[in-house]
Amino acid sequence: MLVKELWKSFLSELKKKQKNKRYSFKDAKGQVWGIDISVWLHSIASTAGVAMYLAFHEDNVPKAIEDAFINVIKSRIRIAEKYAIKLIFVFDGAQHELKAVARANRDNAANKARQKITAFEEKCNNTPQDVNDEDRDSYVKNLKKISRPRQEITHFIVEWMKSQNISFVSAPYEAEWQLVRLEADNDIHAIASIDGDCVVLGAKRVIYYIDWAKQKYEMFDQEEVLRSKDDLLAEYDPQYWPIIASLLGTDYVKNIKGIGVETVKDHIKEMKSANDWSNEKIMSIMALRPKAKTEVGHWNTFKFSTNLLRHCPVLDGGGNLVPLNPIPGIDFGTNSGADIGSAWKSYIGFDPFSELPIGKDTYKAAAKFDNCSFQNARGDPLKSFDYQRYTQGHTNIADIIGQFLLACFEIFVRNFFFKVVFWYW
Numbered sequence: 001m002l003v004k005e006l007w008k009s010f011l012s013e014l015k016k017k018q019k020n021k022r023y024s025f026k027d028a029k030g031q032v033w034g035i036d037i038s039v040w041l042h043s044i045a046s047t048a049g050v051a052m053y054l055a056f057h058e059d060n061v062p063k064a065i066e067d068a069f070i071n072v073i074k075s076r077i078r079i080a081e082k083y084a085i086k087l088i089f090v091f092d093g094a095q096h097e098l099k100a101v102a103r104a105n106r107d108n109a110a111n112k113a114r115q116k117i118t119a120f121e122e123k124c125n126n127t128p129q130d131v132n133d134e135d136r137d138s139y140v141k142n143l144k145k146i147s148r149p150r151q152e153i154t155h156f157i158v159e160w161m162k163s164q165n166i167s168f169v170s171a172p173y174e175a176e177w178q179l180v181r182l183e184a185d186n187d188i189h190a191i192a193s194i195d196g197d198c199v200v201l202g203a204k205r206v207i208y209y210i211d212w213a214k215q216k217y218e219m220f221d222q223e224e225v226l227r228s229k230d231d232l233l234a235e236y237d238p239q240y241w242p243i244i245a246s247l248l249g250t251d252y253v254k255n256i257k258g259i260g261v262e263t264v265k266d267h268i269k270e271m272k273s274a275n276d277w278s279n280e281k282i283m284s285i286m287a288l289r290p291k292a293k294t295e296v297g298h299w300n301t302f303k304f305s306t307n308l309l310r311h312c313p314v315l316d317g318g319g320n321l322v323p324l325n326p327i328p329g330i331d332f333g334t335n336s337g338a339d340i341g342s343a344w345k346s347y348i349g350f351d352p353f354s355e356l357p358i359g360k361d362t363y364k365a366a367a368k369f370d371n372c373s374f375q376n377a378r379g380d381p382l383k384s385f386d387y388q389r390y391t392q393g394h395t396n397i398a399d400i401i402g403q404f405l406l407a408c409f410e411i412f413v414r415n416f417f418f419k420v421v422f423w424y425w
Helices: 006-010 012-020 037-045 048-056 063-082 097-126 133-146 151-163 175-184 197-201 222-228 238-248 261-269 279-287 298-311 338-348 360-367 397-424
Strands: 032-036 086-091 168-170 190-192 205-211 216-221 313-315 321-323
Touching: 006 012, 006 238, 012 216, 032 037, 032 175, 037 048, 037 063, 037 086, 037 151, 048 063, 048 133, 063 086, 063 151, 086 151, 086 175, 097 133, 097 298, 168 360, 175 190, 175 197, 175 313, 197 238, 197 298, 216 222, 238 261, 238 298, 261 279, 279 298, 298 338
Parallel strands: 032 086, 032 190, 086 168, 190 205
Antiparallel strands: 205 216, 313 321
């Protein structure tokens, strides 16, 4: 989940310090890292060669494209193993109602990218002599924007991980939520994710940048940030960080039109007591801002967004669906019926139990993609493949050939195809 301006305006000093003095993998020897696998998958899917294929082919994914995903994951696992770092991968689960804002924004961006792709192709057909390098680079960038890892790729990777005994779990909803729960349960030492919501969810350590070639990384350490007081976020108790995030704008609630980040900074500086941080107080103060323009239902969504960052649904060690932090007045140990889902909905805007396509007795199975998943109850079969081809041993000749062919394809797309073929036209 994106939190607007969080890193740039509220944690800028941390990023400066970390960029100048990064941690070494040696510092993390023996640790367990929780990995938001969706970050890796989207990164691989956006490489030029893979993006080109996924953008134009709706049929089955060929072995060469599968190789691109598996080989990147496999190589990173090997690097981590070199330093005795264990990786636990967490997959995203079902989507929820409050994610509609983010989905709309991403769909809009994808549609704009498709329009630019169409315009480029028309230019190639009508006036190929006018096509330049800037056009071609823009074309590749737009291909990356519409290229996303498909469900069959996720299933393929899950099945491969099963065959290799690699630790993974599916979150009931968002992977970041489950990662923060794993850290709170001391199952992992740090979370590897580029998104800022782990920070405002209360994560203690978030590895937001990894240089796998140099085995270096940059990390948010909550204890260090609060102790140093170098960053603006450190001036406020972590219990109020979800409110700051919702004011800045997140995947769940838009920022208020006419209220920029500097206004948000000025506003929260005036918050001295717990009452100042209440939704009612914030709403009344913002209403006095002449430039503030809120859409109908904004403050209701604001409340749900803030509460969701505190009480998001996750799985506990027993496979039960529980809030990340306790909800006042609701005992999940003694109540588990429809009343609890209704009460939870009053806090976060949706009933986490009824939103899932499966029953409570299948949560454990869904967490491992066994016969069902949090995305669907049909138990769609995972994509099968040749286990012998994928091992955790050293890179074999098939791996090398696959990587070579993919690299050649990418070079062809970026250079030969555009510069030679278009020139010929």
